[in-house]
Amino acid sequence: MAAATSMAAALAASLPAPQAAPAPSAPTYEAIPASMAKVIDIEAEIPITSVQLDAIVVSKITKHAKEAPGSSAHGLLLGLDLDGTLEVWNSFALPHHSNDDDDKSAKGVARYQSSMLRSLKEVQADDSVIGFYQGMTLGSFFNQTLVDTQAIHQERLRHGGVVIVHDISQTARGNASFRAFRLTKAFLDAYKRHNFSTSSLIDHRLTFSTILEEVPLKIRTNALVSSFLGALSEATPSTTTQSSPALATSSAAIPPSYSRLNLGTGNTARNLEMVVEALDNYKTEEGNLAYLQRQIARERAKAEAYVAKRKEENATRIAAGLAPLPEEDVSRLFKIPPEPSRLESMLLLGRIDAYGKSLEETASTGLVKMYAAKANAGN
Structure with missing residues (x-):
């Protein structure tokens, strides 16, 4: 638990600190039109009701989760809140250290995170952190590190941020599993008091099912990604077909699939x-x-x-x-x-x-x- 807390604290140290409200002064800019007042949420008064995940972020998370050992894939989400929707436009992976000392590993990850955010800002790319993602397997994502990191994000980020969990085992079966969560107010209250005694759990009505609340998530695709996926799904002509035009008709048929012979008991x-x-x-x-x-x-x-x-x-x-x-x-x-x-x-x-x-x-x-x-x- 101490290692998880130190990791979350080190990552939080590299997040942009919340800026204090400036002293009130006479406005020198034009007022926001009434038609745009709801969309441009300067005071962060519009609550987040949904999360929109860009297709490029889906591909990045899927690729990282496939290459990372076990369920160690995790990284930051970048984007903006717009009219009650948290739009995730980009993401980048954070390194995973398995054999290093916990404190050194946490500091190394924090330095890498700060360097990436600084580099994105230098090239005028979006560097607004709105949450993080975590790979999981067999549907299980409850752990101390996730809770500590999300608690710090909900305290320091503009709208609290979200954690998006990606089930690697579902992807292996051909199902893209992405879910967005936030910590509940009751759990955050008990977490800030550092009190998870029996009486505190009863007072806050806390169980494992009330630690997190799910936020509706949708995936947005664009023409470029759709074209790329369409190119991947097209069958490439084989050398046999090119050498023998007589086999062109048979090769155009749907290739045989043996997926139904798989009993699905591998996992x-x-x-x-x-x-x-x-x-x-x-x-x-x-x-x-x-x-x-x-x-x-x-x-x-x-x-x-x-x-x-x-x-x-x-x-x-x-x-x-x-x-x-x-x-x-x-x-x-x-x-x-x-x-x-x-x-x-x-x-x-x-x-x-x-x-x-x-x-x-x-x-x-x-x-x-x-x-x-x-x-x-x-x-």
Whole structure:
């Protein structure tokens, strides 16, 4: 958790600092026309209701997620808020360090981020950070780094920014999965208070499903991207067809597809492993919490026993006509540890839920195909 916090803090240090409001003075510019007053949101009063992702950003994120090891792909989103829509026009990847020291890695990423933003500004490109993206696998994206980074973004960016998560496993099956999220107000309030005790979770009505709120997302394409995708989908003429015109008619036919023979069970074993691993981590975390709760209960029992004993002694002294002993600060005599945070437990529950939904989606289709294949094999 400390490493995640240091990484988020280092990245936040390279973000542009919020500028203080200038002193009021007589305006020397023309007033904004009434027709444009809603679109040009200078005071950031229009709430964000949707996110629009440019097609070039989709291709960049997909390419980065495919090349990055595991689910380590992450980077910054650049764009502008316009009439309640957060338009993402560009993005760039952030480096991933796996074997370096955590502090050195965080500082290196922050330096790279500052250098990229400075370079974009020098060439007069858009350098307005509006959020970040994160690659994930099997639908699970709940982790401490994502929460810390998004919390800092919502505090420092103009409209709070968003995090866009991209499911790599869905892309491998031919489905482009992009979702936009923001932290809920209830979670941010508990996060700023650094209080995730049981009573705080009850007061804020927090569960793993109320940590993030999803923002509607749409993808915008342009003619250039559509032309590029159309060129990729066109079949290239083979050398056999060119040498033998008689085969031109047969080659123009739709090539055979064997995708239906794939039972779709390739990710099932990996998905089950992730579910078991998440359950083990949750069980370990719950064991740690139970141990800390027993420690707290023991210290409280000692403090209560000490207070009860002191009351009995004072009652005996008062009955004997003696002055009672002075009351002492129990918190100084007994170091009662604070109630442990349950944030990690909530995040682990979110992972288990995501892995379970992904398993339900993939296994249901796979089981139907397996039964169908078994029935056909029997005939």
